[in-house]
Amino acid sequence: MKAHIVTLPGDGVGPEVTAAAVAVLQAVAEHYDHQFTFEEHLIGGCAIDASGEPLPAASLEACKKADAVLLGAVGGPKWSDPNAKVRPEQGLLALRAALGVYANLRPLQVHPALANLSPLKNEKLKDVDVLFVRELTGGAYFGAKTRTADAATDECRYTEAEIERVVRRAFALARERRHHLTSVDKANVLETSRLWRNVVQRIAPEYRDVKVEHQLVDSMAMLLLTQPGRYDVVVTENLFGDILTDEAAALAGSLGLLPSASLGDGKRGLYEPIHGSAPDIAGQGVANPTGAMLSAAMLLRHSLGLEEEAQCVEAAVSHVLAHGPRTRDVGGQGNTAAVRDAVLMAVEDHASTHHAFFAGGRACG
Ligand SMILES: NC(=O)c1ccc[n+]([C@@H]2O[C@H](COP(=O)([O-])OP(=O)(O)OC[C@H]3O[C@@H](n4cnc5c(N)ncnc54)[C@H](O)[C@@H]3O)[C@@H](O)[C@H]2O)c1
Ligand SMILES: CC(C)[C@H](C(=O)O)[C@@H](O)C(=O)O
Ligand SMILES: [Mg+2]
Numbered sequence: 001m002k003a004h005i006v007t008l009p010g011d012g013v014g015p016e017v018t019a020a021a022v023a024v025l026q027a028v029a030e031h032y033d034h035q036f037t038f039e040e041h042l043i044g045g046c047a048i049d050a051s052g053e054p055l056p057a058a059s060l061e062a063c064k065k066a067d068a069v070l071l072g073a074v075g076g077p078k079w080s081d082p083n084a085k086v087r088p089e090q091g092l093l094a095l096r097a098a099l100g101v102y103a104n105l106r107p108l109q110v111h112p113a114l115a116n117l118s119p120l121k122n123e124k125l126k127d128v129d130v131l132f133v134r135e136l137t138g139g140a141y142f143g144a145k146t147r148t149a150d151a152a153t154d155e156c157r158y159t160e161a162e163i164e165r166v167v168r169r170a171f172a173l174a175r176e177r178r179h180h181l182t183s184v185d186k187a188n189v190l191e192t193s194r195l196w197r198n199v200v201q202r203i204a205p206e207y208r209d210v211k212v213e214h215q216l217v218d219s220m221a222m223l224l225l226t227q228p229g230r231y232d233v234v235v236t237e238n239l240f241g242d243i244l245t246d247e248a249a250a251l252a253g254s255l256g257l258l259p260s261a262s263l264g265d266g267k268r269g270l271y272e273p274i275h276g277s278a279p280d281i282a283g284q285g286v287a288n289p290t291g292a293m294l295s296a297a298m299l300l301r302h303s304l305g306l307e308e309e310a311q312c313v314e315a316a317v318s319h320v321l322a323h324g325p326r327t328r329d330v331g332g333q334g335n336t337a338a339v340r341d342a343v344l345m346a347v348e349d350h351a352s353t354h355h356a357f358f359a360g361g362r363a364c365g
Helices: 014-032 045-051 057-065 088-099 112-117 160-176 191-207 217-226 238-252 290-302 307-323 336-358
Strands: 002-010 035-040 068-073 103-109 129-135 145-147 152-154 180-185 211-216 233-236 261-263 269-271
Touching: 002 014, 002 057, 014 035, 014 068, 014 290, 014 307, 014 336, 045 088, 057 088, 068 088, 068 290, 088 269, 103 160, 103 238, 112 307, 129 160, 129 238, 160 180, 160 191, 160 233, 180 191, 180 217, 180 238, 191 211, 211 217, 217 238, 233 238, 261 290, 269 290, 290 307, 290 336, 307 336
Parallel strands: 002 035, 002 068, 068 269, 129 233, 180 211, 180 233
Antiparallel strands: 103 129, 103 261, 145 152, 261 269
């Protein structure tokens, strides 16, 4: 198939991990006879430096015309002055809003080879398989903001329609998985959370085969660490989802491991690892590219409908996590390039094993 992919490497380690993810997509194209074209654009701090804007019009226009968008990370100390008029993160938020990608899927699994890195020893970590569905285009991130000399506000606003579309997406995903949905809110305090809970309760009867539970976000933060194996799909609002998924990354062993897919109503999606620009390691070539490469797998699955190819990339990444090389955040000494090259070889192995075995079929892994 033909697909046009816009890449937005961004800042810090963003370009380092995005290059690895693009290499994986190029390997998939080569081994499965697809034609993927790539077009790189600016976003974030590098875009501010070049044009004064965190999301230049040319970048947004290119994303709107693409089949999928692959993003690295934005931000860094150079642009983090709290009094700055323009910030890299505004570019990312504007892009998510403009693409209408309201459902941010963030899967969490714990690779058996990394279980020793997890803070949990008492849980069967191999049973951990959680899909977070984070609302991505509403809440405090997008509400009105005010600032006076000695006070500031961030309005947290949700409409029923905004809640309903992401909750329906989460129910549908629960149906494809283990039929269990946990809705996380702060309904004991926040009006937006009471509306959120009302919407979940109203919709639930349409999905009788899905068991629903409500959990307050503070206790959820604790339960995620003590009983992660009991969760299937977890749906929550924007800010809670941001925080809980970095916590989830600690369970997996590193923030560098987790991917994400941001989806709207169409096929086009925005794919990015959940981590940031990691200024403390940027430029050293040691960033873990796993989250970015698994985001590329999600791109193949959700925007291009290439499930077998997605599974091939996931199997290749899993193979390399098991056998190395690994980056130092996950206990290894390998650099980004070494991990990338090992994954590329594993993709080739999987693809060619399959072709030899099935004489031209396309399954892999
Ligand atoms: N999607 C995004 O673009 C995104 C996401 C989160 C943070 N940010 C931005 O990134 C900047 C830095 O934020 P932060 O330091 O709080 O979070 P961060 O995710 O950049 O880094 C947190 C810690 O995790 C480590 N880490 C992150 N990614 C890694 C990887 N791939 N491999 C190995 N280690 C990795 C870092 O070295 C650091 O120690 C901020 O400007 C923030 O706004 C951007
Ligand atoms: C950089 C920032 C705006 C972003 C968010 O909070 O959504 C990041 O933390 C993420 O998780 O993608
Ligand atoms: Mg975050």
